[in-house]
Amino acid sequence: MAARPIVTLDGVTKNYGTFRALERTDLTLAEGEFVTLLGPSGCGKTTTLRLIGGFEHATSGRIQIDGRDMTESAAYLRPVNTVFQDYALFPHMTVAENIAYGLNRRDPTVAGQVSDALDLVGLGALRDRNPHQLSGGQKQRVAMARAIVRRPRVLLLDEPLSALDVKLREGMQIELKRIHRELGIAFLMVTHDQGEAMSMSDRIVVMQSGKIRQIGRPEELYDAPASPYVADFIGGSNLIDATHVTRDGELHRIELAGGIRLQGIARDGRGFATGAPLVAALRPEALRLGPGENTIPCRITEVNFQGDRIRLEVIPTGSSARLSVQVQRVGLTGGEKLTHGADVTLSIAPKDVMLFPAEAS
Amino acid sequence: MKLDRRNAPGFLALFSLPLIWSLLLLIVPYLIMISVGFWLRKYPTFVPDFQFANYAQIFTDPQYIGVILRTAKIAACVTVLATILGYPLAYLLAFTVRSPGLRNLMYLMVIVPLWVSYLLRAYTWKTILGTNGVLNSFLQSLGLIDAPLDIFLYNQTAMVITLTYIFIPFMVMPIFSSLENIPRNLIEASEDLGIGPFGTFLKVVLPLSWGGILAGATVTFCLTFGDFVAPVLVGGPDGTMIANVLQNQFGAALNWPLGSALATLVLLLVMAILWLSSRLDRTARITL
Numbered sequence: 001m002a003a004r005p006i007v008t009l010d011g012v013t014k015n016y017g018t019f020r021a022l023e024r025t026d027l028t029l030a031e032g033e034f035v036t037l038l039g040p041s042g043c044g045k046t047t048t049l050r051l052i053g054g055f056e057h058a059t060s061g062r063i064q065i066d067g068r069d070m071t072e073s074a075a076y077l078r079p080v081n082t083v084f085q086d087y088a089l090f091p092h093m094t095v096a097e098n099i100a101y102g103l104n105r106r107d108p109t110v111a112g113q114v115s116d117a118l119d120l121v122g123l124g125a126l127r128d129r130n131p132h133q134l135s136g137g138q139k140q141r142v143a144m145a146r147a148i149v150r151r152p153r154v155l156l157l158d159e160p161l162s163a164l165d166v167k168l169r170e171g172m173q174i175e176l177k178r179i180h181r182e183l184g185i186a187f188l189m190v191t192h193d194q195g196e197a198m199s200m201s202d203r204i205v206v207m208q209s210g211k212i213r214q215i216g217r218p219e220e221l222y223d224a225p226a227s228p229y230v231a232d233f234i235g236g237s238n239l240i241d242a243t244h245v246t247r248d249g250e251l252h253r254i255e256l257a258g259g260i261r262l263q264g265i266a267r268d269g270r271g272f273a274t275g276a277p278l279v280a281a282l283r284p285e286a287l288r289l290g291p292g293e294n295t296i297p298c299r300i301t302e303v304n305f306q307g308d309r310i311r312l313e314v315i316p317t318g319s320s321a322r323l324s325v326q327v328q329r330v331g332l333t334g335g336e337k338l339t340h341g342a343d344v345t346l347s348i349a350p351k352d353v354m355l356f357p358a359e360a361s
Numbered sequence: 362m363k364l365d366r367r368n369a370p371g372f373l374a375l376f377s378l379p380l381i382w383s384l385l386l387l388i389v390p391y392l393i394m395i396s397v398g399f400w401l402r403k404y405p406t407f408v409p410d411f412q413f414a415n416y417a418q419i420f421t422d423p424q425y426i427g428v429i430l431r432t433a434k435i436a437a438c439v440t441v442l443a444t445i446l447g448y449p450l451a452y453l454l455a456f457t458v459r460s461p462g463l464r465n466l467m468y469l470m471v472i473v474p475l476w477v478s479y480l481l482r483a484y485t486w487k488t489i490l491g492t493n494g495v496l497n498s499f500l501q502s503l504g505l506i507d508a509p510l511d512i513f514l515y516n517q518t519a520m521v522i523t524l525t526y527i528f529i530p531f532m533v534m535p536i537f538s539s540l541e542n543i544p545r546n547l548i549e550a551s552e553d554l555g556i557g558p559f560g561t562f563l564k565v566v567l568p569l570s571w572g573g574i575l576a577g578a579t580v581t582f583c584l585t586f587g588d589f590v591a592p593v594l595v596g597g598p599d600g601t602m603i604a605n606v607l608q609n610q611f612g613a614a615l616n617w618p619l620g621s622a623l624a625t626l627v628l629l630l631v632m633a634i635l636w637l638s639s640r641l642d643r644t645a646r647i648t649l
Contacts, residue, residue: 055549075552088550092568101564102554150555 003030005064005154007052007080012061014047021047023108023210024061029154032118034187036197038233045190048207049156054078061124066153068289081147082156086163087139089131089146097152098129099146117145120179137168141175147181157189161196173200194234198222206230229354231281238323239283240359244272251350254278258318262294264353275359282348284311284326289336292347298323300342310338314346391628398621407618415622422470425606425623427629432603435517436585439524440578446525447577454533455540471533479527483594488522490514490595515597523591528584532577539573540566542619572642579638581629603627 007029012268014022022044029035029120037045051063054075064072066079089098099114106325110183110360116179118124121141131139140160160176161169177200180187189307197204198218205228206213214226218234225231242254242262251263252272264280272278287296300315301322312325325346327338401410419425450471458464459543479597481621489495490513513519543566589604594601607627610620 022483051548053553055552074557075549076555076557082550082552082553084546084550088544088545088546088551090547090565101551103554146550147552 003032005029006066008064009048009052010062010064012048012051012058012063012293014044014056015059016049020210022051024211025210027205027215029186029188031153032184032186033063033352034177034189034200035205036191036201037188037190037205037207038194038197039226040192040233042209043207044210045192045205045207046158047082047210049082049158049190052078052154053080053156054352079153080156081152082158083140083143083147085158085160087131087143089139089142091131094128094130094133095123095142098131098142099149101146101255102150104176111164113149114140117149117190118148120148120182121145121175126306136164137172140164140172141358144176144179148179148185152185154186154188154339155183157187159190162191166297169196176200179346198234204234206233225281225354226267228279228281230252231283231354231356234284236324237354238284238287238321240280240282240321240323242276242278242280242355244274244276246274247271247322252355254280254353254355256280256316256319256326257321258316259338260296260316260319262296262348262353263350264355265351266355272357279356281322281354281356281359283352284324287323287325287346287348289327289332289344290347291345294348296323296346296348300338300340300344303340312338313343314344394621395625396621397617398625400618401620402616405615406471415619416626418619419622419626427603428606429626431599431601431618432586435520435524438521439528439585439611440582441583442525442534443529444574444578447529448536448570448574451533451536451540451573454537455543463496468537472530474527475530478591482527483523483590484560486519487514487594490519490522492579509562514595515600517596517600519595519597520591520600523595524585524588528581531580531584535575535576535580536570539576540572543569575642577636579634580622583634586631586634587627 005028007027009027010024012022012025012027013020025044025048027048037048039045046080046175047056047181051058052065054070054073054077058071061071062069070078087210090101093101096114096118099117100110103110103113114127115124118127123138123141126134126138126142134142134214140163143160157176161172164172165272172198176187189200191198199219203215204218204221205215208229214221214230216224221230221234226233228237231237232239240256241254245253245255245261247253248263250265250269252266253261253263255261262280266272297317298314299317300312300314304311310327312327314323314325315321316323323346336344376424392459396409397407398415399413400407401412401414429557454464454467454471458467487494491497492509492514494510494513496513497506500506501509546566547569548561551565552558556564586602587604588602589608591602592602592605603623603628607623610616610623
């Protein structure tokens with residue numbers, strides 16, 4: 001990103017008593033960028049957002065916003081605004097009053113700004129309603145309008161879609177992207193939903209136990225995860241214990257429990273000692289029915305019909321590992337016997353067998 | 362009331378005792394009180410009648426109206442003082458004290474006096490404010506005064522102080538619970554939108570705790586309005602309140618019909634205040 005950095009975290013640590021919520025974290029958010037903090041609950045993503053919003057203060061490290069050191073600044077002095085998880089609309093004010101809350105009342109352009117913000121989120125008709133008369137999706141839009149009407153340099157979104165039902169959520173994802181494009185300001189969103197993160201973000205920050213595990217574009221994280229954790233969290237993976245056998249250029253030969261041998265690749269072309277314990281990450285959608293370069297004979301233990309595809313749970317012969325396999329129904333000939341207890345042969349391209357040293361998990 | 366026939370015996374078994382209780386000890390006495398208010402006084406007893414002389418006497422004799430106004434004034438002073446003192450305390454408990462243990466302890470300290478006899482607590486102020494009381498001894502020991510002063514006790518100020526002390530828990534409790542119910546993220550949202558702590562208090566916290574203030578003010582005002590102990594213990598000759606006059610009609614003055622009429626009037630006044638309070642609360646009703 002060549003764009004100017006708008007938020008910079010420099011070695012930020014946050015402790016709550018003896019609990020370390022965030023550990024020496026560096027992060028840069030560029031102007032106009034859509035970045036997502038992704039991770040399970042307790043990974044430090046919300047803490048990071050609250051530190052930038054000014055609701056928490058860092059134990060150590062510096063936070064710069066728009067070129068100024070704001071580590072110690074109070075929330076009301078920061079050029080950032082937040083869309084809160086449960087919207088936090090003021091119940092004693094109408095929609096329009098909520099949106100105008102942070103604007104200077106004596107400014108004659110307030111009415112126009114409120115109307116513009118309402119139009120941007122498509123709620124012009126509801127300006128005189130009270131929050132309790134709105135649906136979840138409408139509250140979400142009011143919260144958006146209230147946060148963007150002050151033209152912040154960064155918009156912070158704390159799980160903005162988690163309280164909405166699935167259908168509404170997909171619509172709001174598209175809405176959020178449109179608003180982001182139209183405003184051109186940086187968005188920093190917290191979510192635990194990897195699908196949401198992948199479909200919306202320019203970059204994703206994967207976090208775990210108060211640390212950043214990997215930062216990258218969605219396709220980078222999917223294609224080249226830095227650890228089994230990321231491989232599993234982004235897109236989902238079968239993680240299987242293996243042992244290193246030999247190396248042949250790019251390719252590593254490994255052996256799974258039960259004597260099954262596979263070829264795979266390692267990130268950054270790293271090497272392993274012979275006999276070293278490894279973890280192989282195999283994406284369910286990369287496994288194919290039928291023999292190929294890497295053949296794995298299996299027995300089906302579960303068949304799960306999902307419409308356009310079928311999800312199989314299988315156990316490789318001679319192993320106790322369980323593999324999830326995703327089969328596109330379009331590619332099936334109809335001759336395959338996909339039933340509980342049937343034997344199948346699976347294969348996977350060597351480039352899709354992602355190898356990591358075992359201790360990294 | 363429509364009852365499911367199958368449940369009727371169970372319903373009666375469960376509720377007949379409380380219903381009879383409240384009928385005999387609440388409804389019937391009210392009816393007796395209201396009707397005696399229309400009776401005629403024929404010294405030394407009273408005869409049943411339906412006439413308005415008792416009410417006419419209340420509204421024509423200026424001493425009764427005067428006492429009612431004085432009672433309202435003292436009740437208003439107590440309510441305002443209790444709000445001014447109680448709100449910051451409730452705020453402190455709800456927002457400033459972070460540790461739940463300390464908060465519970467402080468809340469307990471606010472309500473524990475309610476477990477002590479009301480008479481005892483009112484009497485305490487007699488020993489504090491009296492001529493040989495704690496306050497005089499303290500001022501004498503500081504050398505600020507040479508001889509004990511008798512200006513502290515037996516006046517309306519002493520009554521306001523005593524009644525405020527006695528009724529302040531009823532102010533703190535509802536305000537505290539209304540403050541505690543304010544979602545914390547509303548305060549964060551306000552600050553996020555560039556409003557500092559004082560603005561946030563005025564625009565978010567105060568409007569959202571209005572219901573608690575109103576509830577506390579209503580209870581404090583009504584309890585003070587009906588009080589008759591503080592005037593006896595710490596009030597002076599000009600400290601008589603309506604409840605004392607009322608009590609007197611059933612005692613020394615031996616005029617039950619007039620007393621009942623006065624009691625009915627006080628009941629109506631208190632009900633009017635409750636009605637006003639619920640109206641104010643409804644117009645400010647906020648769905649959180």
